[in-house]
Amino acid sequence: xxxxxxxxxxARPDVAPPAPADxxxxxxxMSDAAPIPAAACLNCGHALPPPGCFCPQCGQAPAxxxxxxxxxxxxxxxxxxxxKGIFAFIPQVLLRPGQLVADYLAGRRKRHFNPFQFxxxxxxxxxxxxxxxxxxxxxGEGVVAQMQRHGRLSAGQLARVEAYFHAIGAFFNVWWLVxxxxxxxxxxxxYRRRGLNxxxxxxxxxxxxxxxxxxxxxxxxxxxxxxxxxxxxxxxxLQGSIIVGYLTAIGRRGLGLGWGGxxxxxxxxxxxxxxxxxxxxxAAFNLYVFHG
Numbered sequence: 001x002x003x004x005x006x007x008x009x010x011a012r013p014d015v016a017p018p019a020p021a022d023x024x025x026x027x028x029x030m031s032d033a034a035p036i037p038a039a040a041c042l043n044c045g046h047a048l049p050p051p052g053c054f055c056p057q058c059g060q061a062p063a064x065x066x067x068x069x070x071x072x073x074x075x076x077x078x079x080x081x082x083x084k085g086i087f088a089f090i091p092q093v094l095l096r097p098g099q100l101v102a103d104y105l106a107g108r109r110k111r112h113f114n115p116f117q118f119x120x121x122x123x124x125x126x127x128x129x130x131x132x133x134x135x136x137x138x139x140g141e142g143v144v145a146q147m148q149r150h151g152r153l154s155a156g157q158l159a160r161v162e163a164y165f166h167a168i169g170a171f172f173n174v175w176w177l178v179x180x181x182x183x184x185x186x187x188x189x190x191y192r193r194r195g196l197n198x199x200x201x202x203x204x205x206x207x208x209x210x211x212x213x214x215x216x217x218x219x220x221x222x223x224x225x226x227x228x229x230x231x232x233x234x235x236x237x238l239q240g241s242i243i244v245g246y247l248t249a250i251g252r253r254g255l256g257l258g259w260g261g262x263x264x265x266x267x268x269x270x271x272x273x274x275x276x277x278x279x280x281x282x283a284a285f286n287l288y289v290f291h292g
Contacts, residue, residue, distance in 0.1 A: 086121075089113035093210045097246050098253020101207055105200060105254065115206050122213035127173040129217060133224050136172070139232050140165025153289075160289045179277060180205055186272045187247075190265050194255050204254075208246045212239055236274070243270040 041048055046057030054061055089112060092100050103112060130136060140162045147153050147161065168175060181202070188201035196204070219238055223231045244266045251262030 086113055086118065089115075089118055090214065093118070093207060094214060096253075097207050097211060098249045098251075101204060101250045101254030104203055115203070115210055119206050119210050119213065122210060122217070123173045123176055126213050126216050126220070127170075129220055130169050130172055133220055134169075135220055135224065135231065136165045136169025137162075138224070142230075142232075157289055164285055164288050176209075179280060180209065182276050182280075183269075183273045186276065187269055190269050190272075191251075191255065194257070196255070204247070204250055207250065208243055211246050212242045215242060236277075240270050240274055243273060 040046065041055040041057060041060060043060040044055065044058040046055055048055060092112065093115070100112060100115070103109065104115075143165065144158050144161050147158060153161070184198065184202040184205045187204055188196060188198045191201065191204075215238070216235070219235065223234055228234050244263075247266035247269055248259075248262045251257040251265055252259065255262075257265070
């Protein structure tokens with residue numbers, strides 16, 4: 001498809017020097033000085049319906065040349081959109097996780113902010129917060145002090161203990177996301193008789209993870225301010241409680257289970273997930289400290 005400027009269009013003094021062919025076509029198509037109705041979507045090339053309609057192939061809205069006002073609008077839209085903004089998603093995932101899962105399983109997804117993107121954002125913020133608070137460094141110092149009292153480790157091994165906890169804090173997001181598929185596998189094993197497939201089990205764990213990471217954003221500063229004696233145990237118990245509580249809510253509202261079935265399955269997944277996390281952490285710790 002060939003675009004050209006209208007013959008009578010006035011010259012624009014702010015036009016940049018000649019650009020490559022593709023860029024010139026794009027600028028000509030987007031220019032206010034030469035509004036040319038496009039017969040094909042500029043994103044995927046699919047034939048467009050009457051002007052002003054969304055592309056039926058990729059869903060892109062009618063394109064226009066980017067402006068500062070448009071970019072600012074899009075940024076604000078992500079955070080404040082009433083239906084699917086980030087701020088609207090927070091109460092949904094905290095207070096109505098069962099309804100959120102039910103909507104996704106039923107195909108009502110456009111109304112919600114993407115939970116997978118939200119999880120990546122929140123786990124990144126938690127990782128940054130943990131590093132700034134030196135949360136895992138504090139855990140490592142406590143473990144080193146305990147091991148020094150027993151006198152079982154060499155100076156090099158004690159140094160590796162500190163390094164291990166520092167690495168866990170710096171790469172908390174990676175560690176947590178690596179364990180997510182395993183937790184989803186456990187969820188699938190427990191709920192598959194309810195018709196849940198593995199991908200849907202991943203979604204369930206993502207929703208639970210979103211809630212956990214949000215609560216952790218408040219819990220980490222609180223634990224550090226209160227100087228809890230065993231902060232690691234506190235966060236582990238917090239995670240277990242959230243898994244059981246939120247899976248119970250999802251089982252009730254999202255999967256149509258009774259209270260007994262929802263709670264029993266939630267407790268089973270919580271126990272199994274805790275064991276997997278403990279074994280993985282124990283194995284990684286011993287491998288690095290004693291065989292590193």
